[in-house]
Amino acid sequence: MSRGQVYALVDVDAMYASCEQVLQPHLWHRPVVVLSNNDGCVIARTAQAKARGIAMGQPWFQLARDPRMQDVVARSAHFELYGDFSARLQAIIASYTPWIQPYSIDECYLALPRDRAAALARQLHDQVGRWLDLPVSIGIAPTRTLAHLATEQAKHTGAGVCELAEPEQWQQLLQQWPVTEVWGIAERMAQRLAPWGIHTAAQLARTDPGWARRLWSVEIERTIRELRGVTCIPLEEQPPPRQQIVHSRHLGQPVTERETVAEVAGSFADRVARRLRRHERVTPMVTVQLATSAVAPGPQTCTQATQTLPAPTAATRPMSTTAAELARRAWRPGFHYRRVTVLAAELTAPADATRPLLVQDGMEGDERLSAALDALTTRYSGTSVTLGFGRAGMRHPPAWAQRQHHLWPVTTTRWDRLPRVYA
DNA sequence: TCTGGGGTCCTAGGACCC
DNA sequence: TCTGGGGTCCTAGGACCC
Secondary structure, three states: OOOOEEEEEEEEOOHHHHHHHHHOHHHOOOOEEEEOHHHOEEEEEOHHHHHOOOOOOOEHHHHHOOHHHOOOEEEEOOHHHHHHHHHHHHHHHHOOOOOEEEEEOOEEEEEEEHHHHHHHHHHHHHHHHHHHOOOEEEEEEOOHHHHHHHHHHHHHHOOOEEEOOOHHHHHHHHHHOEHHHOOOOOHHHHHHHHHHOOOEHHHHHHOOHHHHHHHOOHHHHHHHHHHOOOOOOOOOOOOOOOOEEEEEEEEEEEEOOHHHHHHHHHHHHHHHHHHHHHOOOEEEEEEEEEEEOOOOOOOOOEEEEEEEEEEEEOOHHHHHHHHHHHHHHHOOOOOOEEEEEEEEEOOEOHHHOOOOOOOOOOHHHHHHHHHHHHHHHHHOOOOOOOOOOOOOOOOOOOOOOOOOOOOOOOOOOOHHHOOOOOO
């Protein structure tokens, strides 16, 4: 990032819902919502769904029985599909600039030359529309915090691109936005700012940064400076290495049996191990947490157990067997378990991991086995071939598997489910 | 019956050290 | 009755992001 550059933020409008519409043209201009895992609540909405008053996080069962919402189309979340679109989007963005920081599945920060930023952003906006059929909004500004506001403004006006180049431009905008629209300021912080008469983004920008740091935190100080056009949060072109990897799911059905809980934990640990290997990290420990549902009747509990591994690893077998054992240890009779979490923390690069003094039998075999599993998974990705350890849910989904009653089968990530085009 | 999942960072306070 | 000063490390909790 040099002085002749500005920041831009590319954000896909209603990413998940938009991806569903790309493959299902009959959903264009319709109120569409995408549901969280287990078809629990709304996590994305098209403009038509927003106009109907459907809120983010609204439980689906409420909408489903509302007679006024009968024409709303629901789709189960299909993260593999959204991830594929995200990768395609990043590839397009990367053809415009080498300074790029993917921030989330639907957002990407980049740096552009100041004098051509708006023109390039417009070109990028149109290209994404033509190539991916996805609607994006792009904000341009001297800092990332201001670029975030610019993107909100671009969405708000429907202009697609919004550039805040001069202080007068963003100062005027800051007066219109409540402080909670500022990146890094949420409801809790807004409540602490209110007694000091800070309600709008402009009022926050006028606050003395040093005073704000003493009174609140260093993050607030940085946010204030960024709102004034001074860069405090630079672009990180190298994604920081992962410090922890979590797999946590609400189960499709409550689980009461000890061995079933162990089976769930073992299969979740497989997911964590695969992601560890993809990120080239190893973990020295596994944590398993078992919880009941807070909204279900009956006795509530949340127990967890942690085990240090013989050596830091990313291999499936030791992680799965350890997680299953931990689940057996944390399990208590009489509870309806509804959520299982498997956590790997204090991650390191494999080269930095401390090796044990005594190498235990089977350790190298575990690593080779995991490597072979990854190679086969890559070779057969996109087909109906699935590889895994053990017996959990391979052929038939187990009873505890998530509900995905609204999953649309067409996708860009499997050969047998590609969309068909008839000439 | 049915309310997501996956991350990061900061701060305060306690334990412990010399 | 008096009872330093400075440091590190760890953990829990809180807050934020999407």
